[in-house]
Amino acid sequence: MSEVFQTLPWQRALWQPVAAAIRQNRLGHALLLAGPVGIGKQRFALSIAAALWCRSPDAEGQGCGVCADCRQVLSEAHSGFHLLRVEEERRDISIDAVRALTEKLQITSHDGRAKVAIIDPADALNTSGINALLKTIEEPSPGSHLLLISERPQALPATLRSRCQRLRFAPPPPDQAHAWLQQQNPSADAERMTQALVAARGAPLRALVLLENQVLQQQADWARSLLDLAAGRAEPVPVAASIGDINAAAFIHWLYGWLAQLLALRSVNGAGPDDSAQQSLARRLGPALLDRYIAEVQESLYRVLSNANKVLLLESLLIGWVGLLARSARNPQNAA
Numbered sequence: 001m002s003e004v005f006q007t008l009p010w011q012r013a014l015w016q017p018v019a020a021a022i023r024q025n026r027l028g029h030a031l032l033l034a035g036p037v038g039i040g041k042q043r044f045a046l047s048i049a050a051a052l053w054c055r056s057p058d059a060e061g062q063g064c065g066v067c068a069d070c071r072q073v074l075s076e077a078h079s080g081f082h083l084l085r086v087e088e089e090r091r092d093i094s095i096d097a098v099r100a101l102t103e104k105l106q107i108t109s110h111d112g113r114a115k116v117a118i119i120d121p122a123d124a125l126n127t128s129g130i131n132a133l134l135k136t137i138e139e140p141s142p143g144s145h146l147l148l149i150s151e152r153p154q155a156l157p158a159t160l161r162s163r164c165q166r167l168r169f170a171p172p173p174p175d176q177a178h179a180w181l182q183q184q185n186p187s188a189d190a191e192r193m194t195q196a197l198v199a200a201r202g203a204p205l206r207a208l209v210l211l212e213n214q215v216l217q218q219q220a221d222w223a224r225s226l227l228d229l230a231a232g233r234a235e236p237v238p239v240a241a242s243i244g245d246i247n248a249a250a251f252i253h254w255l256y257g258w259l260a261q262l263l264a265l266r267s268v269n270g271a272g273p274d275d276s277a278q279q280s281l282a283r284r285l286g287p288a289l290l291d292r293y294i295a296e297v298q299e300s301l302y303r304v305l306s307n308a309n310k311v312l313l314l315e316s317l318l319i320g321w322v323g324l325l326a327r328s329a330r331n332p333q334n335a336a
């Protein structure tokens with residue numbers, strides 16, 4: 001069973017009545033999924049679509065994620081599935097797009113199966129679009145379900161809101177958000193997760209994006225520091241201090257992977273047009289010396305988990321890095 005259509009932990013209370021309605025064939029024709037950004041509204045809408053069509057739903061009524069129908073939902077290729085987004089270079093959803101959608105919804109499917117249209121975000125509909133949609137909602141064709149997604153439901157006209165069944169999405173309690181983030185990104189430390197959740201106003205999916213961006217930014221900073229050390233533009237002690245005690249374990253894990261990359265780059269012959277700073281650095285390093293240094297870093301992966309002074313450990317690794325470059329330069333026969 002694939003997890004792709006499983007509801008997020010904080011959405012279970014919302015899911016149960018929806019699943020019951022799907023089972024009893026009484027799901028509303030127009031639903032408004034309202035709540036802050038990054039909380040999983042679109043994912044929930046896709047779960048509804050999958051649950052309507054899935055050939056082997058689980059006990060909770062969630063799509064299996066692997067049958068033909070589920071896979072077609074995932075690739076947005078299902079014949080009964082329509083998704084309206086703001087087109088590129090537009091600020092709203094055009095009336096033409098809404099008309100095309102309502103026409104599709106009005107055609108009764110030959111096999112009597114459900115039709116689902118997701119509009120995300122619904123507040124990007126203009127007045128003519130909303131009027132066209134209202135007609136469809138007032139005279140729905142059997143088996144059609146319109147799922148409107150909005151972060152600002154108050155921006156929608158009351159005539160539209162009052163005709164939709166509203167599902168209110170709220171951020172989960174911080175403990176639940178933390179536990180979920182930890183599962184998604186096991187290498188992130190608690191303090192960073194808290195920062196990301198605060199910045200995302202408690203919305204876990206948004207926090208995950210922020211966390212991943214933060215991690216990428218941090219790794220880019222670390223790579224730059226290593227190149228600066230290699231070029232003599234930086235000193236090991238201040239660099240170790242800037243990485244800091246709290247990031248020591250994450251840094252050493254990352255360094256291990258970065259060095260493995262260097263080793264792989266060493267075996268790439270010649271300087272191609274995409275010759276990077278990392279690649280030219282790789283060619284300056286003696287392979288035996290690099291191997292020995294990687295072993296030292298590997299050992300530090302264990303030491304950082306013990307009570308070792310983490311900043312001292314970082315200093316010693318960075319001094320070792322500078323030493324590796326100096327020794328490689330003294331023994332050019334080692335280098336490529």
Ligand SMILES: [Zn+2]
Nearest residue numbers: 054064067070
């Ligand atoms: Zn399925």
